[in-house]
Amino acid sequence: MSTFRIEGGYKLRGEIQAQGAKNEALQILCAVLLTDEKVVISNIPDIIDINILIELLRKLGVKVEKLASNKMSFQADELNLDYLTSEDFKEGGKSLRGSIMLIGPLLARFGKGYIPKPGGDKIGRRRLDTHFEGFVQLGAEFRYNKEEHFYGVEAERLIGSEILLEEASVTGTANILMASVLAEGETSIYNAACEPYIQQLCKMLIRMGAKIEGVGSNFLKIQGVQQLSGCEHTLLPDMIEIGSWIGLAAMTQSEITIKNVGWEHLGIIPSTFKRLGITLEKRGDDIYIPPHLNGYEIQNFIDGSILTIADSPWPGLTPDLLSVILVMATQARGEVLIHQKMFESRLFFVDKLIDMGAKIILCDPHRAVVIGHDFKSQLKATKMSSPDIRAGISLLIAALSAKGTSVIQNIDQIDRGYERIDERLRGLGARIERID
Template structure:
């Protein structure tokens, strides 16, 4: 198990470029199964979760070639469907939550899709109902083996229909969209997720010959086609990583420039950080964060009541950044209520911040009140364990701002979502060492 040793309390300086978007990559890579034609994808992040999915596709028979850093070609012209029923697949599929999104494309193109119950972050329950209910409405027959927790859907031919999703699930919407593009007739998906990464998937599918309208809204209309062709696709920068670097700059009083952020796809993210008092400057397509040597002050609502920051489906604030917001608030002037609506275990990492000296009241599994120190009392170094990707990076940011040397164990969780994070942080002056 790997460990980070971090000497905190140092100001950082320079520029950092965000990696390709992890959550987009997991959708886009599954979409290569929809066509036998060649697909080229650029800006693929070199992270554990994405590499696991690439390896799974390879075992499925997809021909994969790495052209350069972050650029690969994929051709699914000889898919090995027998692998889906192997014991090896049951192990491989469980190791990655994103593997659920191979089901829609396989069902649409080959008439069957299987998946073991996927793993991933321990942040609370993550239902698969939206995925399978949508595929059943398209005409699939569903089966589930309770004994080995193995899901399956089969259909001779999918047929378009109208559906109203119970939740605006991003991965659920992606799975249903990938199935519907090859279904017979028209499919309408209402209460669809509309995150930029889902938009990217729809734009890619349209370039491949799909007919999807309403992209960017919560109602997608899909006219099924007989087949799809190849395409060339470039992934967006990772908005969660961008938010992480904004938080890092503020917490360490550092002047940082985050380059090529695709401002138009960041939604409310910059403004939420501004509500914490952080200066977020737009410079072309870069974000510049000046050194907050005098700290930063949390705004209140216009009636003077305490600010609440909560997650919501896009264009609301992404739940993946609430852990970062919580950590950044520990050194702000003022107080804020963090309301994590989606996952009931995601705030449980705050005990580690309390050990470091943060003033946090965990009201219940979904809400925490943070009373900022205003740098009058710095966080203290400690030894901690990363429980999930986003909490892990939040603890890393806390350690970089703390006095003394901290140790973070179970950094494999961080590596699942952040590419070469220690090397990239050292390049801007961080004192961080990876110990195996």
């Protein structure tokens, strides 16, 4: 298992290109199963989670061809559906939570879909009820093998239905949407997630021949078609990585330009960082962050009460950025309450920051109060382990700002979501070494 050795306390400088969006890629790659024609996808991030999914598609029989850096073609014209019940699939599929989105396309096109209980980050309960309740409403029969933790849905045909989602689940919306595009009749999905990832999936499906109305809203109307064709699709820049680079620049008082960010898809993210006192300049489609040599000050609410940063469904703030915002607040001027509503274990990494000297009060599994140092006291280097992707990048940001040499273990968690992170950081002047 690899580790990072980081010599912190140095200011960085330069330009960085955001990778393709991981969460979008997971949906888009599953959607290639909806047609037997070739689908070309560009801006695919070269990260562990995406490579695992591509390997699952290969083993399922999808023809995968690398066309250029971060560009591949996929053709699902000769699939081996027996692989879905093999021991290899039961083992490989559970290593990636995104594998759950294989079920919708398989159910729509072949009348059956199976998946082992998916893994992923250890950040608390992540229910799958929304997915399977949607499939059942479309006419599928659900079964679950408790001994093997193996899920299955089967249907001779899917019939359009009016579906009201219990929660605005991004992956649940994507899964039900992909199942409904080949169902008979009309399907409506109310309380649908409307993140840019879902909007991108809708646009791709429409290019493939799907009939979808309401793109960008929480009410989607789908008229089923008999078959879909191939297409080309380019992934958006990863807004979570963009937010991570903003946090890194502020925390290390560095001068960084993030290239080609897709401003129109960032939603509330820039304004959230501005409320934390961060200066962001829009230069074309780039974000320029000047060195915050005088620090950054957290705004209070207009009545003087402490600022609360909380996650919520789009267009609210994505929960994936709360860990980065929390670590960045440790050097701010002022205080902030971080409220992680969705996952009850995602804030448990703060004990590592407290060991480094951060002033954090963990109120309960969902809330933490951060009292900033205003750069009057540097964090201390330490040895730590990355518990999940977003906590991992946050600990890496903390280590780059800390005085001394830190060691981060279990960095596979970081590699799951960030492409060549150490190499790209060295390009900005960071002193980081990967040790196998």
